[in-house]
Amino acid sequence: MKKLWTAFLLTALITSGCGSNNTQEKTTTKAEKVTKSASFDEKLAGGQLGSETIAFVGAGTANKLWVIDGKYHKLVSTIDAGGPYNERTNKDFYPNLNDTHAIAFTKDFKTLFTGDWYNYDEPSYVIAIDPITMREKWRLPTGKGAHHIALSPDDKYLYVANQHDGTLSVIDLAAKKKIKDLQTGKGTCYLSPTMYWDGKAIDTQYMFLSVESENKVVAIDMKTNEIVKNIPVGGMVHGTNLTPDGKYVWAAVMGAKKVAIINPKTLEVSGEIKLKEGPIHITFSPDSKYGYVTTGGNQIYKINVKTHKIEWSSTGTTVPAHVGVTPDGKELWTLNHGMDKRYPYTLGGAAVSGVQVWDTETGKLITEIVADGVPHEIQFVPYSVFTPKTEAAKESSHGNHDTVSAAEEIFKKTCLSCHGNDLKGGAGPDISKVGGKYSEQEILSIVKDGRGMMPSNLLSDQDSEKIAKWLSEKK
Numbered sequence: 001m002k003k004l005w006t007a008f009l010l011t012a013l014i015t016s017g018c019g020s021n022n023t024q025e026k027t028t029t030k031a032e033k034v035t036k037s038a039s040f041d042e043k044l045a046g047g048q049l050g051s052e053t054i055a056f057v058g059a060g061t062a063n064k065l066w067v068i069d070g071k072y073h074k075l076v077s078t079i080d081a082g083g084p085y086n087e088r089t090n091k092d093f094y095p096n097l098n099d100t101h102a103i104a105f106t107k108d109f110k111t112l113f114t115g116d117w118y119n120y121d122e123p124s125y126v127i128a129i130d131p132i133t134m135r136e137k138w139r140l141p142t143g144k145g146a147h148h149i150a151l152s153p154d155d156k157y158l159y160v161a162n163q164h165d166g167t168l169s170v171i172d173l174a175a176k177k178k179i180k181d182l183q184t185g186k187g188t189c190y191l192s193p194t195m196y197w198d199g200k201a202i203d204t205q206y207m208f209l210s211v212e213s214e215n216k217v218v219a220i221d222m223k224t225n226e227i228v229k230n231i232p233v234g235g236m237v238h239g240t241n242l243t244p245d246g247k248y249v250w251a252a253v254m255g256a257k258k259v260a261i262i263n264p265k266t267l268e269v270s271g272e273i274k275l276k277e278g279p280i281h282i283t284f285s286p287d288s289k290y291g292y293v294t295t296g297g298n299q300i301y302k303i304n305v306k307t308h309k310i311e312w313s314s315t316g317t318t319v320p321a322h323v324g325v326t327p328d329g330k331e332l333w334t335l336n337h338g339m340d341k342r343y344p345y346t347l348g349g350a351a352v353s354g355v356q357v358w359d360t361e362t363g364k365l366i367t368e369i370v371a372d373g374v375p376h377e378i379q380f381v382p383y384s385v386f387t388p389k390t391e392a393a394k395e396s397s398h399g400n401h402d403t404v405s406a407a408e409e410i411f412k413k414t415c416l417s418c419h420g421n422d423l424k425g426g427a428g429p430d431i432s433k434v435g436g437k438y439s440e441q442e443i444l445s446i447v448k449d450g451r452g453m454m455p456s457n458l459l460s461d462q463d464s465e466k467i468a469k470w471l472s473e474k475k
């Protein structure tokens with residue numbers, strides 16, 4: 001056990017609090033709810049149905065990616081990240097590599113990337129995988145200790161944070177070539193993603209990189225691929241994320257028990273949120289109103305982005321570290337570095353780990369999904385990416401062919417995750433007859449301004465007009 005855990009800098013630094021009592025309590029509440037009112041489908045999903053997405057998770061020591069159905073909360077597949085380089089020479093635990101940590105998707109969801117940190121003394125690999133066939137497309141050596149990765153907003157460059165040699169590799173994706181290594185510092189660690197759910201890039205000129213042992217966040221210009229500023233944050237720092245609207249950067253300053261807030265335009269620290277424990281990772285709600293922060297002591301906080309008020313806090317099980325919010329904003333998934341004695345066995349020689357799924361409204365545990373390895377980064381991808389076009393959809397696209405199929409494509413990419421197949425609703429309401437309720441103009445303003453849990457400005461003006469016209473004809 002020891003050996004495995006010490007490979008994880010993070011885990012070693014966090015004293016895990018005791019979450020098991022709390023979890024048991026919550027399991028009981030969930031069980032009561034199931035017997036009272038849940039439908040058969042809800043029961044299968046652990047009490048509450050999630051969103052129609054497939055979640056891809058870097059599963060660390062298992063050298064796999066987990067593939068999880070987000071609606072039913074079930075592990076449905078795994079992808080082996082080892083390829084030809086995976087030799088099982090370590091007899092205590094099956095991987096002799098150190099980590100498969102990262103997940104990043106191109107904005108069209110057609111390629112996913114992970115990093116494979118195989119050996120301390122050799123370069124890691126970045127691996128491109130086709131998420132549909134789940135096959136490897138290509139791999140390239142980066143620096144040593146590939147940890148987190150992220151893409152530029154235009155998907156031209158892939159950045160790989162090499163924790164072990166303190167560099168950031170810049171990969172030109174069209175050329176499939178590493179074009180440079182920036183010297184970024186000791187403990188080069190986490191990169192702020194430029195896309196969370198919706199295929200829409202966050203509007204940002206800079207990539208934000210945390211450098212743990214040098215207590216700083218590095219801003220990198222993604223046009224020139226140069227370091228523009230080292231931003232000191234006053235302590236060891238890990239997760240660093242932009243709000244989806246691109247207005248703030250939150251940095252988890254574990255060493256000073258605070259979230260440092262950075263202005264992504266001026267690159268100055270503009271504020272801080274003090275917490276009782278050291279924060280680890282951060283994510284946000286799709287409307288940019290709430291931040292979710294995991295901390296030492298297994299705590300999870302929901303924090304108001306404007307007022308910094310803590311909306312709720314919950315106790316997870318054994319180091320909830322990475323976090324992801326579903327596209328409908330309703331669930332928070334924590335990627336835990338272990339579970340507890342409820343799973344009294346090992347898998348592949350290592351302790352069971354998993355995901356805990358929380359209700360973002362109440363902070364209550366909905367369910368958990370366990371597997372082998374230690375989960376890290378997560379990306380939710382809409383079902384539609386994996387759904388072959390149906391006969392019905394093909395039929396309806398004759399006639400006004402171009403605009404209709406363009407609108408359908410837009411709907412699939414941006415709206416389907418919430419409004420469901422055939423517009424029949426999911427997290428968002430049924431909009432299959434919305435043309436009978438609103439005029440084209442009214443629909444256009446809903447699409448532009450958002451409404452309730454529906455984010456604003458999901459589309460360009462032109463695409464908003466196309467989809468408003470298309471929806472206004474659905475009566």
Ligand code: HEC
Nearest residue numbers: 327328414415418427428429434446451452453454458467
């Ligand atoms: C993150 C989830 C989400 C996404 C993505 C989303 N919606 Fe919505 N949408 C909602 C929710 C939730 C509501 C209900 C809001 C309310 O009334 O509080 C809604 C409401 C609507 C309504 C009004 C429905 C009514 O009967 O009042 C329309 C029209 C609509 N959405 C269209 C779209 C279109 C078009 C897209 C894609 C560009 C889209 N939505 C993407 C969640 C979403």
